[in-house]
Amino acid sequence: MVGLTSPYEYLKAVVAGAGDERVLVLKGEVDLHTAPLLAERIAELIAAGLRPVVVDMADVTFLDSCGIDALCRAYEALDRRPEALVLLRPSPIVRRVLELAGVDSLFTLREG
DSSP states (O other): OTTOOOGGGSEEEEEESSGGGOEEEEEEEESTTTHHHHHHHHHHHHHTTOSSEEEEEEEEEEEOHHHHHHHHHHHHHTTTOGGGEEEESOOHHHHHHHHHHTOGGGSEEEOO
């Protein structure tokens, strides 16, 4: 199929670090097509017993309702404890979208 690309070309989701110091580092767009990758990587960290789950969102350039849904589902899987899901260095667009959606208080937003 000419011209079609994998949606995962638009989002890189890599777990960095080791042991209890693992961070899910995102780069690119989180949307309808890439949100399943985000959800899958977060679920892997939850299944591994990692607490808190830390997601570095400094290089996220787009976040839509599907990405918000993936984050909210992770929040629910972590017993609805804001301190259990840390969004590290959220880009200005991520911060703004979370605020507009009214879900920013569900997560711990940390700059460093």
